[in-house]
Amino acid sequence: MRTRTRDPQTLGSEGTLDRMARILAARNIDPAAVAALADEREPFSPLDALSAGMPPRYRGAVADHPKVLAWARDVAQQAVAPNPGARRQVTTGPSLLMAGVVGAGKTHQAYGAVRRLVQSGVGVRWRATTAADLYADLRPRPGTDSERELAAVSRCPLLIIDDLGAAKASEWVEEVTYRLINRRYNHMLPTLITTNLAIKDLRAYLGDRVTSRLAQMTTRVEFEPVDRRRHRPAA
Secondary structure (H helix, E strand, O other): OOOOOOOOOOOOOHHHHHHHHHHHHHOOOOHHHHHHHHHOOOOOOHHHHHHHOOOHHHOOOOOOOHHHHHHHHHHHHHOEOOOOOOOOEOOOOOEEEEEOOOOOOHHHHHHHHHHHHHHOOOEOOEEEEEHHHHHHHHOOOOOOOHHHHHHHHHOOOEEEEEOOOOOOOOHHHHHHHHHHHHHHHHOOOOEEEEEOOOHHHHHHHHOHHHHHHHHHHEEEEEOOOOOOOOOOOOO
């Protein structure tokens, strides 16, 4: 039995380019337009990349609360380079629990804190979610590996959990929250948590095991009881 072989073609060879041209023509795509796009190389800074991944409302968020700024400094100082000469990355660090009424500016400060970290020059792999969305993503359902998703969220170097306590309480919610917080507690992964609940209400909502770990792993930040969305300064 004889095996027919073909000479390998490198990307950019005449045969490859001819095939690409035929594919583009079949799809009514102008090859010149594609080439023009490929030639455009706009500078893309880490801050640009961060802003692209943020909700539009918070792309310009600036952290100015003293405890939030102190947290950003501490996390940046603990960042380490994976190898000599590489950019330092956020790996471990303290966490924050930001509590206050709806509209007090907690979410704004959380996103601003991430921006502050990037501006300090360290690399940040991060993720943000509301507690309600988190539980929806982790709820077991056909075609979804909820355990894999929980593991991914648990080991993310920096995590924002917004509106903890806003979802309906249940034994399942308490168990999932415990597993997530316990993993981040054990690995000392920086976590930014916002809540509208007082600490005593959090204990009733999440149980002693979760609130005990939150008490040890986080610095508590109390916000003024003012809804800034409703009380905007006059122009």
